[in-house]
Amino acid sequence: QAKEQFFPLLSYRTGPYAPNGTPWANGKQDYLKMINARDGGINGVKITFEECETGYATDRGVECYERLKTRPGVTLFDPQATGITFALTEKAPVDKIPLMTLGYGLSVAADGMAFKWNFPYMGSYWTGADILIQHIGKNAGGLDKLKGKKIALVYHDSPFGKEPIPLLQERAKMHGFELQMLPVTAPGVEQKATWLQVRQSRPDYVMLWGWGVMNSTALKEAQATGFPRDKLYGVWWAGAEPDVRDVGEGAKGYQALALNGYGTQSKVIQDIMKHVHDKGQGTGAKDEVGSVLYTRGVIIQMLGVEAVRRAQERFGKGKVMTGEQVRWGMENLNLDQKKLDAMGFTGLMRPLSTSCADHMGSTWARVQTWDGKKWNITSDWYQSDEQILKPLIKAGSDKYLADKKLTRRDAADCQS
Amino acid sequence: MLYRENGQFKTSYRADQQIFPITQDRVGIALLLAFAFIAVPLLASNYFYTAVLIPLVIMSLAALGVNILVGYCGQISLGSGAFMAVGAYGAFNFFVRFPGLPLIPALILGGLCATFFGILFGLPSLRVKGLYLAVATLAAQFFSDWMFLRIKWFTNNSDSGSVSVNHLQVLGMPIESPMAKYLFCLFLLVVIALLAKNLVRGAIGREWMAIRDMDVAASVIGIRPMYAKLSAFAVSSFIIGMAGALWAFVHLGSWEPAAFSVDISFKLLFMVIIGGMGSIMGSFFGAAFIVLLPIVLNQFLPALLGLFGIEISTAGVSHAELMIFGGLIVWFLIVEPHGLAKLWSMGKQKMRLWPFPH
Amino acid sequence: MAFFLETLIGGLMAGMLYSLVALGFVLIYKASGVFNFAQGAMVLFAALAMARFAEWIPKWTGIDSMLLANLLAFVIAGIFMFAVAWVIERLVLRHLVNQEGATLLMATLGITYFLEGLGQTIFGSDIYKIDIGMPKDPIFMLDSVFPGGVLVNKEDVYAAAIAAALVVLLSVFFQKTTTGRALRAVADDHQAAQSIGIPLNRIWVIVWCVAGVVALVAGMIWGSKLGVQFSLTTVALRALPVVILGGLTSVPGAIIGGLIIGVGEKLSEVYLGPYVGGGIEIWFAYVLALTFLLFRPQGLFGEKIIDRV
Amino acid sequence: MSTKKIGDVILDVKNISLRFGGVKALTDISFNVKEHEIRSIIGPNGAGKSSMLNCINGVYTPSEGSITFRGQTFAHMNSRQVAEMGIGRTFQNLALFKGMSVIDNIMTGRNLKIRSNLFMQALRIGPAQREEEKHREFVEHIIDFLEIQAFRKTPVGQLPYGLQKRVDLGRALAMEPQVLLLDEPMAGMNVEEKQDMCRFILDVNDEFGTTIVLIEHDMGVVMDISDRVVVLDYGKKIGDGAPEEVRDNEDVIRAYLGTSH
Amino acid sequence: MEQQNIVLNVNGIEVIYNHVILVLKGVSLQVPEGGIVAILGGNGAGKTTTLRAISNLLAGERGAVTKGSIELRGERIENLSPADLVKRGVVQVMEGRHCFAHLTIEENLMTGSYTRTSKGEIAANLEKVYNYFPRLKTRRTSQAAYTSGGEQQMCAIGRAIMTNPSMVLLDEPSMGLAPQIVEEVFNIVKDLNTKEKVTFLLAEQNTNMALKYADYGYIMESGRVVMDGAASDLASNEDVKEFYLGVGGGERKSFKDVKSYKRRKRWLA
């Protein structure tokens, strides 16, 4: 048996979400290729991977999971879809394989004491929504200025789109703004009625919580109904190139959260260029390297690799880690700025450190603005408000545990 | 001449009315059941259970339900996904709201919810026919998609609309391991298939088929179109609802409304048509075709193309898979428009004549 | 009031766009008795071809007039659709003469998968842009009567005009020409049509070509609105209630049905939606169509469903 | 006419009119059928013969007039009620259930008599099973009677036309009707087959005492086997009486028989 | 049959439905130019199948000619499409009418002229059909599905005449027609035959009529030709008389007196 750490890659390159799924998947693959080419693997353990097409469909995702989870040296799963995450959340504890859901998935899973196997690294829908409100407040001249204002939420009518609602309601209560909810039926190609309603109720701000084609359609409809684009704010899943590219000038002024940095300057992207693309081994087109979702893919895979590295520190360098060991690594990750700089991730993300209780590790994001041709980071880092999130997460995870008749992990379990 | 009924004389109508009047068929089925219940558990891996067998068994059950409505009663429906969803969420609600309710009653209650929903959306069939009805049943589909997203009560007030169940057990035996899940589903499938077979070869089945083939003539010989159609909707949606509940409880464990999207409705219809309308056996063939083919293609296509020295990108595989899938559907239809079951029975007919060509 | 008008107009426009897709269904059904589920895939395929060629042609030939590039792209995409029609007849329809509706429907589903795969293989699966110079910004009318005016989307108006023109053309074609009559005969009975010398093969190629062109126009307009991407196929699901409401066999029905559905779903979403949490328009459209069917089982203008003993 | 005794009026059609838009399919038709008799309806194509049967059957609703069956008068009933009262029917354009086997087709004729409910049928427990066997036995008699044993399990769609007609008759017989309406049962048969069919009809009439209403274009058959004949033309009744009378009726000859008969 | 101009030569064809059901077991027949040839035989003998094989309409029934050859004026036609055959003047009137249900009677007739281009010719043909079948003229604007069985049969025949055929394959033209009309139809056949030199191949159950109007006849039994000869010879053959004309023993028996069902005598097993 060769020493190989296996990374299963669930992805979708067909169907309605392909334009967003593809760069994401490419980034994930390229990083692994780069690690193999540059470092010869993780402390000598070669990385293998296999991609499985889910088409964003839950049942196919489950099949992929079942197929790939039995591979020797399987590391962790990144389902790339909220629906699949829900299904796998039930299965992962049984199979003892961790799930990484960077910036998506179950918001309550940040509570590592309840969700031992889920890792919503770097932020969840709740942190995103929280930061978005902070930013809107800031633009309005202070959160207190939101009183009496109206904010509309145009969201993908699915668990993905509905997750942020509890948090937004919490914030609405706090600041006294009115929250108008406008669901859009998936995949979101027809939004005329939604935007007519926006035009009628004239909200001060609109939050866009879409994925895939829904985003560009929303921007086009905003343009068609004359809603000012600079009053339109998107989540980080509505802030990549495919979302705005074909709207072009029409989306100028649109702001969206930036979970991660991007661009081709950073060292890690340069390394990928050098070790992968220049050798003709790039997974996708060269010009998408360094784009928003591509870079997110790179970060996800870096975190996976680092988790393995961390696990090796405890369980034996140069060994293939099991899912359980990787889980420990994920839970005890500590990437400070120095490490990030060393790995070439400067400017792409904030330091991240996890613990048994905190599976998110970092709750920061910035805001970017589309200038008609490209995205530009236009704000400093925001951090979501612990005070609001904590109780919500606690309540949610308590309910989850009660429903499942499970108990919270104890300190002993945290050592394992 | 291994396969033929010659020489097997029936001395009573009862004997002739058996499900499998031909001895070879009986033996074959017995072997198949033995294989499914005994040999498979000895051989199958966990992957095979969870990714192949369990979905296959549950989808066979659903296809069987659809076949009763579409194949036997001739009412084309694209709302099957909705019936599955109603079954799943119905069973879920009984399951969580009545703590201690055993699994099987919950599933049956889920099925009954689907029955009710099915009858409701079957009412238009009394006036609307054919493709018009097919499209109209999509109303059920989209309505249920919306209902389970929007009405929080159905999802036990879950914020996201996603719900989950666990700790399944039957008569004290946990249904947790893949093998247990498989055997449980298989058992239900066999029982329901048997009941369904009894129905379709009995009086009610004849009514359904009569309505399908020529409804005016059927009413002249005393068949009430309303009763026949609504009973078909009821039975079919009960079975589909059960299948939906199994899909949610046993296969997915945790699900959201999108798990029962319009895609599933289409897939179920494919299964029935590809497998053979008006054939219980056909439902199984159809389910196998639609469930297995993508998995097989996905796994073997790259290797296969590799043999010919074609390097293909990951996206390419997905697209090629779509193309091959579509191509195969068309090809099978051309070979036998009446489905795989017909192909099977023609094969048997040839066997009967064997070794003579005609 | 102004808002009501806006919604109404928005609904009418959206309805026209649905009609454009519905038209493809009607054409093929009317002419061959096949319910063509591949219409959505054809729209996508045509739009992909158009978008990519409009992008490639300037690159390959150095033509920099956008109009010319678009025109060429349109023609090439049209040729692609002809080829598709021809291949479908050769490889599929020809072998399924005289089969039941369900079988043919299934075959078109097979074609759907195939086209989706093929389209994305040849043309890619990203979001592409069709820019035929449609104006994107809104205009406001009647601002003298209502404060703020009534918003009308110029792009929609153009699109609706194109759709209307196409429909008039096709109606004439069906009602007035021998081929039109032959098409209807084929839909009724393949075998009898063959027996009196109607060349099924040629007829089918013709109809699928026409449907291909309709798909191309629909794809172009929808693509210019939404961007060309896989989700275009789902507009077919939006067009289905239109088809059955208008009647599977009626060209004008597709238009009227489109208008009713468009207006119905927009009004329902805007005025009813907020009370029940929104997101109701798609099922509302289907329920609306279903309600009409209860009164006229063959749709508003469809041919009566005949069963006689 | 040997031993048969013709009874009282069993079916009485009074002043029936039927219109389809502009077309007057039937105008003011009255005639009656007596128990045990063979009553023929003849007339040129489009005269309204099939429409007449459809009215009796409840497929069409006459715009005027009434029908009395065994003392019960109705203007309109649904087909199910008519079937329950004991009127069976065959069809001109074969309305068999194409996808079903011969046995199943005939078994559908027994469905009115099925008592067990859906659950019993699903389980096939005792009574349901016994019932099924009982009806099967009855159907086998019909199959023997019609001499179609060899095709029992063939899907009817694959049978040649003439045999399909026989199955159609079998299905109607399975209802054990008191009155049997036959719409051109002998179309598309050669003489030999017609002879067989006549034999079946006569036997049914003799053995079960079933009253028969027959539409037929073969004058030989009509003249030979019927007791009384009604003649329709363009929706109007132009003749009614014993075969010989009708044959000599001037109107009938002009409108229908032509000169060669 | 002596070698006068043979238009159609069917040579030992075998037909199989659905790959398994062998229906025709080597059928050969010839049709001379300008003749009327009848195919007789009981139910399921294979008459319809023979006609379908000639007009190439088998494919839609999932049948295929597996052996033998069919020649039209010396040209092999097995691989032509039905439309090509209509262009060569061969048209079939299908058993069971098959009118286009949603089209009116007149539109039905007009579809028959699809292969014709001259407007004048079409108008003349239509006039001709209406002359032959005045009943159709009165029903010209009704949808075919709502006309009576007999009217539909007329419509189907009329539609075939609209193609201006040189050879017509008629499948059970008399089925469901009133005696008067049957007579008329056969007169029309004779008329077209003598005046316009149209060749006819007809499958019939009404042996009486068929032999009266045909020149030559073939008798089929379970997929084989068991007897053929000039129509007059057949009509006087004792077996034919008994089994197909119902005049066994010289006298026509009343249908009433035929005693119980009798075993048929078969020429061949």
Ligand SMILES: Nc1ncnc2c1ncn2[C@@H]1O[C@H](COP(=O)(O)OP(=O)(O)OP(=O)(O)O)[C@@H](O)[C@H]1O
């Ligand atoms: N589509 C089909 N599939 C299978 N078998 C068929 C099909 N069509 C006909 N047959 C079989 O072929 C045989 C000959 O049928 P055919 O219709 O040619 O007889 P026919 O002589 O025209 O009889 P009829 O006088 O009743 O019309 C019959 O036994 C019939 O069952």
Ligand SMILES: Nc1ncnc2c1ncn2[C@@H]1O[C@H](COP(=O)(O)OP(=O)(O)OP(=O)(O)O)[C@@H](O)[C@H]1O
């Ligand atoms: N549902 C209907 N709608 C319109 N017209 C109809 C309908 N049913 C029958 N007709 C018309 O009524 C007339 C009588 O038809 P019917 O079928 O009763 O004739 P028939 O006497 O049975 O003729 P045939 O001997 O040809 O079968 C015909 O002209 C027919 O077109």
Ligand SMILES: [Mg+2]
């Ligand atoms: Mg009639």
Ligand SMILES: [Mg+2]
């Ligand atoms: Mg025949």
